[in-house]
Amino acid sequence: MLEHPPEEVEDGSEDGLSSGPEGTPPAKAVLAAVARSLAAHDREAAVRLLLEAVAAGMPLEKLYSDVVGPFLDSVGVSWQQGRTSIWQEHVATQSVRTAVEALYPHVLAQKASVEPVPVTVAFFCPPSEAHDLGLRIIADRFDLRGFRTVYVGAGTPVPQMVDATIEVGATVVCLTASTHFHRTTLRDAVTALENGAPGVRILVGGAAFREYPPEWAPYFVGDLDSLFDELAAPEGHDAERESLVEENTDGSVD
């Protein structure tokens, strides 16, 4: 039995979307309204609320961090507690996915207004990892900052991850894992990428990294904005390109 809005998100006004100080709806109100809509399995209303929040001026980053993320977290908790069934979780996730994809033109419009960063980033889930929405959102965050992105997503065999990375010229690869099991399979992907595409910067994230063993620390991203600054710094991408060129010219790659 679905019990949206779960108590964690019951904090919005009754009608949901009263205006915030700058005319944008408060994130908590959007969150509560989306939760109420999906409690009624009303995909159309949920998608509309998410799109209207952005149209009213809510930055995409805020929509992702303060509405979409907490909403899906609450769905996960509700499912874990047996209050939301699997099909209801699917309706919620697919509704959010529809909105995220529908918002891509906003991502591209914003991307066109920032300095392009000449760094290509590829995005993969390890085999059998179905949770791709978080990674898809991270791809948008890279786009919004001006990076070149190649979103591949779920269902990609590890050797193909290596091929794709080399073929698109990615110098940064983002991988995601949501469970301990998938964190283990991620290890194989990291090893294959380190051997097959040496010099590529590998980054990991996802629900499996809320706590993680210390060996993952070099790959884990704490603050995304600091990472963007580091990768976008001219010396950052020049150094990465040079190290890849060196590796290619001394014959250790390919």
Ligand code: B12
């Ligand atoms: C939707 C969902 C599903 C959907 C996935 C649909 C899809 N295509 O994505 C379905 C129904 C398929 C599913 C299945 C399962 N799920 Co599920 N699922 C969720 C749920 C509710 C939302 C996931 C989501 O999209 N979150 C929102 C995004 C935005 O968050 P995120 O993924 O964490 O990503 C953010 C950050 O982590 C980060 N990030 C992610 N990747 C990366 C990568 C890099 C490089 C960086 C920098 C950052 C980064 O950025 C994102 C934005 O902030 C979560 C609950 C939750 N708390 O997340 C459970 C959850 C992830 N699922 C869980 C489980 C257990 C499962 C199943 C094993 C259940 C089962 N027994 O069958 C299966 C496994 C299926 C599989 N083979 O992968 C658990 C995992 C617990 C754990 N850590 O061990 C969770 C946490 C639910 C819970 N509370 O227990 N699930």
